[in-house]
Amino acid sequence: MSGLMADEYSYSGTFPTRREADTRILQNTNSDMDRIFSNMHRARAGAEAAIELAQGFGGVPEVESEMQSIVGYAYIMFAETFCGGVPFSKVPSDGGAIIYGEPLSQDQMFNAAITWFEQASASSNGNTDLVSLARVGKARALLGLGQISAAANEVATIATDFVYNIEHSDNSFRQENGIFTMSTVRREFSIADGKGGNGLMYRSANDPRTPWDGGTEIGQDGITLYYNQLKYTDENASVVLASGIEARLIEAEAQADSDSGVGTHTIHNALRATMGLPALDFSALTGDALMLAHMSERAFWLYSTGHRQGDLRRLVDVYGMQASDVFPWGSYFKGGSYDSNLKFPVPQSEANNPNYVGCLD
Template sequence: MKKMLKTKNNLTNLCFSALVLIFVTLLSISCDSIVEVTDPDIVTPESLDNEAGLQTLRAGSLGDLAVAMSGSAAGHGATTGLIVMSGLMADEYDYSGTFPTRREADTRNLQDINFDMNRIYGNLHLARSGAETTIDLLANFGGDPEIESEMQSIVGFSYILFAETFCGGISFSKAPADGGDLIFGEPLSKQEMFTTAIDWFDQAMTNASGNDKLANVARVGKARALLGLGQIDDAANEVATVPTEFVYNIEHSDNSRRQENGIYIMTTVRRQFSIADGKGGNGLMYRSAMDLRVPWDGGTEFGQDDITLYYNQLKFNSSSAPVALASGIEARLIEAEAAANADDAGTVQDIHNGLRATMGLSDLDLTGISGDDLLLAHFAERAFWLFSTAHRQGDLRRLVDVHGMPASEVFPWGDYFKGGQYSANLKFPVPQSESNNPNYVGCLD
């Protein structure tokens, strides 16, 4: 993974030129990625234009996705990822550090020059661009359906993550594989991002023929996009064949600081993101529930800010701990959401109790629960299963946008525990660095 990052002109200005031209300000702030692409002697452009080079590009795209999602130990003070930052925007974490950009996420009062979000924005586009480049160059070698399928799913997930956590107005520019001029993308609405993701997942399923794991990655991804569009029954149908035991992980390693799991680094090592409990009045009781799905310890010392009691997550208990990107558990949760949306409490209860039995958890009793209460009961279960995997902010937004609940009843609201109040804003802005794109319009919504 790291070799790819040390190629300034690799991909014939494909993966990185898009970032350089669109996100000029990132050149000075992306400590763990952009400033390392200065040594073309490690992986030359010519060496990438072959079958072995394609594996390097594939690994680079997966590595960029890992950094965008989980963060890493690289960079000054380590690197934040979308998982912890979106957890702050929702109800999973309280910020127990001192960086103002992270406190902005904790209160949802974000500026479009936010350092952390600029970096995540760039890394997520790097993962997408690298995957698209790999797909384009495969044509030179007769194609490889399995690599194409995996990379198409990575592109699809990048669109989903932007749609769930950012406002509408994201542009997806492209650097052609032949080294031509950058093609500036047009701003897309949230709905357009979800729809585009579905197109990529459909392609991934076609190329995954015979490889059940890759097909299931695409099925879960497509269903997630369908949920975002409010097509809940279609989402449930999409994952009906995905086995519960299926999982596709974002991998981490202690081979290098960049490959380390940034969630572990930012929590256990640096004590900056503390597990919340009833955040902003509406947040779930992640600690008080004493639930095996959200293991934690702490409460006896302060976080990095020396004023906030620190509660450490134990779900990711090492720098090499993987993070699930798609799973069969998520497939069952999607089916449960369809049942909850249909006010079918019996099916919701059966699905959840089937999942809970796999961990020895006691049964839920949803007798007599209906309407919004049933949906909230389901979303609470979903939150414990998918804790700290970049789902919760998107889930809370879906409760508002698709299921019609007031934001003030599902997001943390009111007084902020360090002073001030939580903002009514529910999403990350398009970074100002995108204004280098002549099509830039800021947030559409």
């Protein structure tokens, strides 16, 4: 859904709740967003309960560390995709009464994530992968706060071959890779190409990082020519949550932020060489042009991993670019126009929380 909100996918289905994400005209009664909001909180609350139980049991610090990072990533996903105003309620693991959370601003969500990642590093018991998981997460939160050089410093020691996957299984519908299901199986999410004028050319680039096929069948809506992503080819396909490649991309962003075109393309070209891609030359680029060139490379590496909406919002919120220059904009291909909204709303269902205020921003 965040890929629809950004420029990664176009909607070739019929569900109006998903078309709302594609056009960014989202209502707080959107049932798909309500389900996503609830599931993200279930993941966070389940991880928090696991932490409490592990601490009570004792002697399982690596369990605590992994779950602390999972909580941290939940805060990041809320901060990057939703508006400010998300409350984080809690049900104690002993089954006590619910503790209603206060609405948090985007910055407060990023800072809360940092606290969780710092705890994860401290309780990792020296496990290198768990430390890397926490550090990539902390750096991602620092990017959101505009602390770009601090983010690069955080990931400096992470190995480029590090990866932490969200794993899937065909054991049940609930465990399947939902991206594969919504694209290849149902033909509702079509890989985009120049979406809304500003979108990247994910198909035309013929880049091995965004493989696709199609253009010969119609999508689920019966009218839209369908293009299928091939990054996730079955129900069992994993999705990368954090990686050493992302660590290098964070370092490249710090180079772009310091206006070093050579420093930026040096990092990117080292990554591109691992896939046999030709070298880039950013040496003549500065300012917004350099940052956009970096973000384009980042988008291809991190395609359909839940990063792009947050990245586009950062171009607006941190780097001061106009939303109309980076988000899909203007006329919508099924009629109407893209909306100026860049964020998912806090669902109306959260109104059972006495602290509920909707969106703060």
